[in-house]
Amino acid sequence: GFPGAPGTKGESTYIQRSAFSMGLSTKTSLPNVPIRFTKAFYNEQRHYDDSTGKFRCVFKGLYQFSYHLTVYMKDVKVGLYRNNKPVMFTFDQFQTGNVDQASGSVLLHLDVGDEVWLQIYGDESFSGIYGDNLNDSTFSGILLYPDQDNL
Amino acid sequence: GFPGAPGTKGESTYIQRSAFSMGLSTKTSLPNVPIRFTKAFYNEQRHYDDSTGKFRCVFKGLYQFSYHLTVYMKDVKVGLYRNNKPVMFTFDQFQTGNVDQASGSVLLHLDVGDEVWLQIYGDESFSGIYGDNLNDSTFSGILLYPDQDNL
Amino acid sequence: GFPGAPGTKGESTYIQRSAFSMGLSTKTSLPNVPIRFTKAFYNEQRHYDDSTGKFRCVFKGLYQFSYHLTVYMKDVKVGLYRNNKPVMFTFDQFQTGNVDQASGSVLLHLDVGDEVWLQIYGDESFSGIYGDNLNDSTFSGILLYPDQDNL
Numbered sequence: 462g463f464p465g466a467p468g469t470k471g472e473s474t475y476i477q478r479s480a481f482s483m484g485l486s487t488k489t490s491l492p493n494v495p496i497r498f499t500k501a502f503y504n505e506q507r508h509y510d511d512s513t514g515k516f517r518c519v520f521k522g523l524y525q526f527s528y529h530l531t532v533y534m535k536d537v538k539v540g541l542y543r544n545n546k547p548v549m550f551t552f553d554q555f556q557t558g559n560v561d562q563a564s565g566s567v568l569l570h571l572d573v574g575d576e577v578w579l580q581i582y583g584d585e586s587f588s589g590i591y592g593d594n595l596n597d598s599t600f601s602g603i604l605l606y607p608d609q610d611n612l
Numbered sequence: 613g614f615p616g617a618p619g620t621k622g623e624s625t626y627i628q629r630s631a632f633s634m635g636l637s638t639k640t641s642l643p644n645v646p647i648r649f650t651k652a653f654y655n656e657q658r659h660y661d662d663s664t665g666k667f668r669c670v671f672k673g674l675y676q677f678s679y680h681l682t683v684y685m686k687d688v689k690v691g692l693y694r695n696n697k698p699v700m701f702t703f704d705q706f707q708t709g710n711v712d713q714a715s716g717s718v719l720l721h722l723d724v725g726d727e728v729w730l731q732i733y734g735d736e737s738f739s740g741i742y743g744d745n746l747n748d749s750t751f752s753g754i755l756l757y758p759d760q761d762n763l
Numbered sequence: 764g765f766p767g768a769p770g771t772k773g774e775s776t777y778i779q780r781s782a783f784s785m786g787l788s789t790k791t792s793l794p795n796v797p798i799r800f801t802k803a804f805y806n807e808q809r810h811y812d813d814s815t816g817k818f819r820c821v822f823k824g825l826y827q828f829s830y831h832l833t834v835y836m837k838d839v840k841v842g843l844y845r846n847n848k849p850v851m852f853t854f855d856q857f858q859t860g861n862v863d864q865a866s867g868s869v870l871l872h873l874d875v876g877d878e879v880w881l882q883i884y885g886d887e888s889f890s891g892i893y894g895d896n897l898n899d900s901t902f903s904g905i906l907l908y909p910d911q912d913n914l
């Protein structure tokens with residue numbers, strides 16, 4: 462008889478990617494609205510919208526979000542929001558002559574369409590996040606584990 | 613005769629995942645024992661045990677560990693422990709009216725069964741890590757490179 | 764008949780890896796030259812050269828760089844350099860009795876041969892980065908998304 466058919470092809474990993482790394486260009490951050498990070502270190506897929514300040518999930522999976530904030534002139538209280546609900550808070554007090562750094566990171570599983578952003582939590586007295594050409598405040602995110610049923 | 617049986621399937625990439633992202637629910641952290649982070653942002657595989665405060669390695673490979681601590685009322689000195697030995701230390705002093713943030717991250721190659729946790733290093737005077745509903749202190753870890761001989 | 768030939772191999776992800784996680788062994792950091800982190804938490808591929816303080820890109824792709832610095836005795840102003848140009852800055856002021864922590868992280872797409880390092884930005888008065896056996900200052904990097912045309 463004839464040889465059998467060739468075996469089936471092995472599974473491949475279709476590669477899904479989503480990442481952004483943005484910096485603050487402005488010296489002030491308004492309360493009650495998403496903070497807009499407009500300096501792009503990386504935003505290839507444009508899943509971070511610098512006109513709204515929001516990241517929008519295109520690929521379901523586990524993401525890492527990180528932020529590093531320069532605390533200057535005022536205290537800083539910031540919430541990491543997911544769809545209008547703050548899920549994590551970072552608080553750092555300022556004292557004259559003592560610029561500080563405050564940072565946070567978290568892993569979150571997101572569904573398609575979920576939005577994530579940073580926002581001052583409270584009034585203007587908590588809005589001391591600073592950025593200029595020589596002082597960065599940054600916000601980054603990256604898809605680390607795409608859901609397997611995406612593939 | 614009949615055709616032979618189909619060939620064997622090609623190699624696939626079997627996907628190994630391990631990640632946790634936890635927050636502190638309590639206002640105080642005891643010295644000399646692992647800090648228990650009991651608020652789960654993500655702990656799907658349950659490799660972080662919130663009853664002991666320890667992460668236990670199930671898949672051999674390279675992990676990233678990160679922590680972000682709110683420093684309040686006391687100084688903070690914390691060690692990142694691997695199997696009863698501190699491998700990295702973070703120190704931040706507190707002054708009245710100046711809540712601070714202290715953070716650390718490291719890449720560690722772990723073997724199956726290795727345990728990793730955070731613990732106050734020193735006496736109670738170094739235990740000023742704070743967490744409540746609106747102030748987070750967090751500890752996260754993720755398997756970034758599973759060892760290739762796992763596959 | 765005989766069994767068929769084996770199936771073709773699935774597209775496998777040829778695995779490219781590059782990661783380092785280093786700590787400061789020395790109490791002082793000189794301005795105007797790359798900071799040399801000589802304590803290795805992980806440096807398997809040796810893409811970080813602890814004799815120069817520079818990471819050198821071997822695999823094109825998206826990298827995450829993170830640093831966590833102990834601020835002691837002096838202010839700290841540090842630049843993350845890519846090929847002789849600072850791309851990100853972190854500033855933290857020191858006050859007596861108030862050791863601080865300053866951190867930064869960013870995602871950068873690198874080409875083969877690109878070099879990345881940390882360096883004091885400004886004169887010696889900004890060089891207050893501290894490290895010893897029980898106080899860490901660290902610098903880490905990891906290839907998260909190798910370029911697909913590498914494969």
Ligand SMILES: [Ca+2]
Pocket residue numbers: 559560561562855856857858863
């Ligand atoms: Ca400071």
Ligand SMILES: [Ca+2]
Pocket residue numbers: 553554555556561710711712713
């Ligand atoms: Ca502070």
Ligand SMILES: [Ca+2]
Pocket residue numbers: 704705706707712861862863864
């Ligand atoms: Ca401090």
